[in-house]
Amino acid sequence: MFVSPMLLQRMEEPFNHDDFISELKLDEIRLIYSHMDSVKLYTRHKNEVTKKFPELMDLGIPKGKVLDGELILTDQNGHPDFEAIMSRFQIxxxxxxxxxxxxxxxxxxAFDILYHEGESVIYLPLSERKKTSWVPWLARMVVYQRFVG
Incomplete structure (x- = not known):
């Protein structure tokens, strides 16, 4: 099941406000991880790419979850490598x-949860959707740290 992700918004000047959070932007490939009936992977443009990443098929994420996040490949120093992920994506x-x-x-x-236990949670504030009790299954997945303000 594809769910459109929230996209970044451009701001002309930096700001600090408790109603907003800031997260690291890894500048890799945006991915919707959907596990409703079976695991399906989608780009933000609704292209299904499930067969391109077989290593993500068994992360232990329970059925009923749809997650928004990024795919990354890291270099030998553990830093995201955009060229490497793009090469891999094109195979x-x-x-x-x-x-x-x-x-x-x-x-x-993963940086957002869009469906939990088969129900949309998009209407909830982002801070509620980031409850760690909803994401205890950290197999090959990294959960972003967030910064308030």
Whole structure:
């Protein structure tokens, strides 16, 4: 099930306000991780890319969850590597995808939960959606830290 993600908004000047949070932007590939009937992966443009990332099929995320986040690949120093993730994203041959998924697996960094237990939670404030009790299954997934104000 695809759910449109919230997109960044451009601000002309920096600001600090308790009604807003700031999060790290990894500048990688935006991904909607949907586990309703089965696991499906979508780009923010509604392209299904499930077969491109077999290493994300069994993260232990329970059915009924739809998460918004980013796919990353890291370099030897643990820093996100945009060129590497784009190269990986462009592979179409299933044999090469399987080899790449073992040699250089991607990581999913979740920063929002859109569905919980099969129900939309988009109407809730972002701070409520980020409750850690909703995301205890941290297999190959990283949960973003957030900063208030």
């Amino acid at each position: 179409t041959n299933q044999d090469k995808i399987q080899r790449s998924s073992h040699r250089c697996p991607v990581h999913f960094c």
